[in-house]
Amino acid sequence: MFLEEGEYKIQGLPVLELCEKYGTPLYVYDAEKVLSQVNNLKNAFQGINLKLKYAAKALTNQAILKLIKKSGIGLDVVSIQEARLGLMAGFEPKDIMFTPNCTPFAEIEQAVALGLSVNIDNIPFLERFGQVYGNTYPCCIRINPHVEAGGNDKIKTGHAESKFGISIIQKTEIKTIVDKYDIQINGVHVHTGSDFGDIEVFMQVAALIFEVAKDYSNLDFIDFGSGFKVAYKNGDKTTDIAKLGVEMVKATQDFIQDYGRNVDICFEPGKFIVSDAGTLFAHVNVVKKTPAATFAGINTGLNHLIRPMMYGAYHDIVNVSNTQGSKSAYAVVGYICETDTFGWDMHLNEVSEGDILAIKNAGAYGFSMSSNYNSRYKPAEVLVYNGIAHLIRKRETMEDLLRNQIEIEI
Ligand SMILES: *Cc1c(COP(=O)(O)O)cnc(C)c1O
Numbered sequence: 323m324f325l326e327e328g329e330y331k332i333q334g335l336p337v338l339e340l341c342e343k344y345g346t347p348l349y350v351y352d353a354e355k356v357l358s359q360v361n362n363l364k365n366a367f368q369g370i371n372l373k374l375k376y377a378a379k380a381l382t383n384q385a386i387l388k389l390i391k392k393s394g395i396g397l398d399v400v401s402i403q404e405a406r407l408g409l410m411a412g413f414e415p416k417d418i419m420f421t422p423n424c425t426p427f428a429e430i431e432q433a434v435a436l437g438l439s440v441n442i443d444n445i446p447f448l449e450r451f452g453q454v455y456g457n458t459y460p461c462c463i464r465i466n467p468h469v470e471a472g473g474n475d476k477i478k479t480g481h482a483e484s485k486f487g488i489s490i491i492q493k494t495e496i497k498t499i500v501d502k503y504d505i506q507i508n509g510v511h512v513h514t515g516s517d518f519g520d521i522e523v524f525m526q527v528a529a530l531i532f533e534v535a536k537d538y539s540n541l542d543f544i545d546f547g548s549g550f551k552v553a554y555k556n557g558d559k560t561t562d563i564a565k566l567g568v569e570m571v572k573a574t575q576d577f578i579q580d581y582g583r584n585v586d587i588c589f590e591p592g593k594f595i596v597s598d599a600g601t602l603f604a605h606v607n608v609v610k611k612t613p614a615a616t617f618a619g620i621n622t623g624l625n626h627l628i629r630p631m632m633y634g635a636y637h638d639i640v641n642v643s644n645t646q647g648s649k650s651a652y653a654v655v656g657y658i659c660e661t662d663t664f665g666w667d668m669h670l671n672e673v674s675e676g677d678i679l680a681i682k683n684a685g686a687y688g689f690s691m692s693s694n695y696n697s698r699y700k701p702a703e704v705l706v707y708n709g710i711a712h713l714i715r716k717r718e719t720m721e722d723l724l725r726n727q728i729e730i731e732i
């Protein structure tokens with residue numbers, strides 16, 4: 323979203339016109355930004371066999387999945403339903419990695435039946451996988467590296483208490499099971515989960531994973547997950563992709579020399595690809611001055627974008643109806659009957675009833691985490707692709723709220 327000739331535009335389309343046409347609250351995604359983020363990653367890791375897999379859970383609309391398919395990368399899914407959405411969008415089964423956690427073993431069986439790449443994240447399922455498939459179907463193992471801040475108290479990347487992955491301490495146990503059933507390990511995986519800005523810590527994790535990888539002689543890939551940090555406000559520390567690229571390429575080349583065979587290096591970015599591409603537009607229902615603050619109450623809430631309330635995430639907000647004049651402080655709040663503050667002390671151009679506010683960086687974990695809380699409809703979604711706005715999801719209606727309810731005599 324850029325300010326051009328005094329108005330905010332996405333690929334040249336005035337955002338106020340989009341809001342007028344499709345109504346608010348409205349998610350709008352900019353396809354160019356999605357594609358340019360994919361390219362930024364591709365460019366940063368030249369010199370190794372890079373395989374990117376978009377983490378579908380960030381945003382799963384079919385149009386987005388198709389766009390990402392077209393960019394030539396794969397998919398990382400955490401549920402069998404996400405896998406099916408990916409298949410419907412045209413991804414090849416082999417380009418979809420199934421990375422479940424605490425899902426039933428039956429979902430792993432379904433993933434195998436669909437021909438997906440399978441990632442195992444606990445010892446009992448690894449054993450079971452061996453019993454059921456022996457050496458007939460390969461799998462990847464997800465490792466929890468137990469990397470604390472390592473003397474650097476700013477960043478925590480992975481920790482012993484995490485429910486994800488098989489503890490690196492159980493490395494020998496994994497190997498014993500793998501040998502017992504002759505399981506074909508095709509990859510080693512790690513995803514530390516948190517936004518990381520510290521490349522040293524990431525490289526520390528990478529070194530541990532390369533060590534684990536040496537236990538298996540037929541790997542096709544090593545997957546370093548994601549956690550790439552994006553900027554939510556000016557001056558935010560982000561993951562320096564270029565620097566990470568240089569270090570990863572070097573570490574990978576060293577590993578390959580030792581290992582004696584080439585492997586693909588995978589990443590599974592979600593947020594990095596779609597966060598900045600998405601904006602949530604909302605209408606100002608009321609401006610309310612109290613002794614504590616001036617509230618701008620908008621027609622959306624934690625039902626549509628839960629990140630501020632769930633993670634304390636910061637999202638920049640701008641008044642797209644008024645791009646002039648001096649700014650003052652507003653508390654931007656939602657319409658849900660529960661505290662749902664999008665931002666305290668947001669410096670906005672004077673806000674009036676009826677204005678449209680834009681909540682930025684809303685592409686990832688925005689719509690995908692939305693709910694019908696307070697019996698509100700989920701918003702519509704629009705994708706701007708090649709300079710044209712496409713409605714890619716209708717706003718819900720009363721019928722959607724009642725869809726699965728079953729009437730009984732009371
Ligand atoms: C959520 C998730 C990701 C994506 O994380 P981002 O921070 O959105 O990039 C990647 N891999 C796995 C296994 C995940 O669960």
